[in-house]
Amino acid sequence: MAKRDIPEINAGSMADIAFLLLIFFLVATTMDVDTGITRLLPPMPEQEEEKEQVDVKERNVLVVLINKDDQLMVEGQIMDLASLKETTIEFFSNPNDETHLPEKEMETIEFPPGQTARFSDGMAQIRVSKGVVSLQNDRSTTYGKYLQVQNELVAAINELRNQFAIQNFGRKYDDLNPLNKIDEGIINGINKVYKMNISEAEPKNIGGVR
Amino acid sequence: MPKFIKKKEAGIKAINTASLPDIVFMLLFFFMVVTVLRETEVQVSVALPSASQVKKLEKKSLVSYVYIGRPIRQLQALYGIEPIIQLNDKLISEEGIPSESIKDFILFEREKLDEADKNKMTVSLRIDQNIPMGKVTDVKQALRMANALKINYSAKKIYEKLNR
Numbered sequence: 001m002a003k004r005d006i007p008e009i010n011a012g013s014m015a016d017i018a019f020l021l022l023i024f025f026l027v028a029t030t031m032d033v034d035t036g037i038t039r040l041l042p043p044m045p046e047q048e049e050e051k052e053q054v055d056v057k058e059r060n061v062l063v064v065l066i067n068k069d070d071q072l073m074v075e076g077q078i079m080d081l082a083s084l085k086e087t088t089i090e091f092f093s094n095p096n097d098e099t100h101l102p103e104k105e106m107e108t109i110e111f112p113p114g115q116t117a118r119f120s121d122g123m124a125q126i127r128v129s130k131g132v133v134s135l136q137n138d139r140s141t142t143y144g145k146y147l148q149v150q151n152e153l154v155a156a157i158n159e160l161r162n163q164f165a166i167q168n169f170g171r172k173y174d175d176l177n178p179l180n181k182i183d184e185g186i187i188n189g190i191n192k193v194y195k196m197n198i199s200e201a202e203p204k205n206i207g208g209v210r
Numbered sequence: 211m212p213k214f215i216k217k218k219e220a221g222i223k224a225i226n227t228a229s230l231p232d233i234v235f236m237l238l239f240f241f242m243v244v245t246v247l248r249e250t251e252v253q254v255s256v257a258l259p260s261a262s263q264v265k266k267l268e269k270k271s272l273v274s275y276v277y278i279g280r281p282i283r284q285l286q287a288l289y290g291i292e293p294i295i296q297l298n299d300k301l302i303s304e305e306g307i308p309s310e311s312i313k314d315f316i317l318f319e320r321e322k323l324d325e326a327d328k329n330k331m332t333v334s335l336r337i338d339q340n341i342p343m344g345k346v347t348d349v350k351q352a353l354r355m356a357n358a359l360k361i362n363y364s365a366k367k368i369y370e371k372l373n374r
């Protein structure tokens with residue numbers, strides 16, 4: 001076969017084309033990941049049926065109010081946001097079993113067996129707090145303040161869970177991987193020891209005047 | 211002096227740009243892979259609040275967005291400056307409690323998901339931090355009525371101060 005000269009393709013414009021595409025994707029890209037505080041809303045109560053209120057002892061409730069001027073009141077006292085976390089931690093842990101802080105109830109909680117000496121058989125008898133945080137806000141409270149308060153409450157519970165995880169499993173709660181079978185068991189167990197008990201009052205003026 | 215002149219005469223060799231396309235392609239592929247094309251155009255201005263305990267929202271296909279904020283400046287002539295609600299890409303301009311529109315929206319979004327994922331649907335609330343809670347409560351009640359209970363208060367991540 002005769003040797004034929006294949007003309008070289010001019011690749012000089014290749015960079016230009018690639019640049020064009022690159023700039024398009026640069027502009028179209030959104031890099032931000034959506035982050036936020038996840039919550040589960042309570043289901044809507046059935047009409048008429050579940051009218052009866054659940055009676056909760058006063059000592060088991062931490063009343064958190066936010067008024068229309070974004071001021072915070074906890075258990076009848078004005079408080080600033082910085083001390084809310086501390087108060088909530090004390091409320092849920094009640095380390096000295098004081099009578100004005102919530103009661104505790106013995107519960108059997110399941111953990112993956114063999115993880116720690118304390119619950120080597122997987123069953124743990126733990127005194128779980130019966131405390132509930134009751135969060136109420138005005139219609140004129142700003143959303144930013146409301147979320148800050150929510151954030152402090154979540155922070156308090158996360159800290160308690162962290163403490164428990166370090167004490168018993170030598171690891172932080174945040175470092176447990178929910179995709180791992182054993183870790184998932186530990187997470188589920190800890191979530192039962194320190195429940196995310198934040199209750200929000202039913203809005204009183206549904207469909208009422210603005 | 212002649213030395214210098216000589217050097218100048220030799221000229222600067224052209225930089226070899228043969229690898230430039232390769233580099234650019236590499237960048238291009240990176241951006242192509244990480245790109246999530248914008249699906250909705252946000253028509254309300256939302257300054258998200260910040261919080262320290264935020265978690266990443268997994269599985270974007272299961273998430274629907276509810277925005278609450280004031281209309282952006284271009285739309286203020288049309289919608290005024292009062293806070294309004296946007297559901298994914300649709301503005302709802304009606305007055306009062308928008309429970310019907312939200313209910314329809316949730317049903318429509320849920321219909322798009324697989325049977326197995328229907329109860330995993332999450333509603334991300336992207337709400338401006340200066341919006342009064344009244345509006346937010348209305349939306350939350352509407353979501354409860356539509357049985358969309360998994361919600362996410364969208365917030366920016368900040369790190370806790372160490373001197374706490």
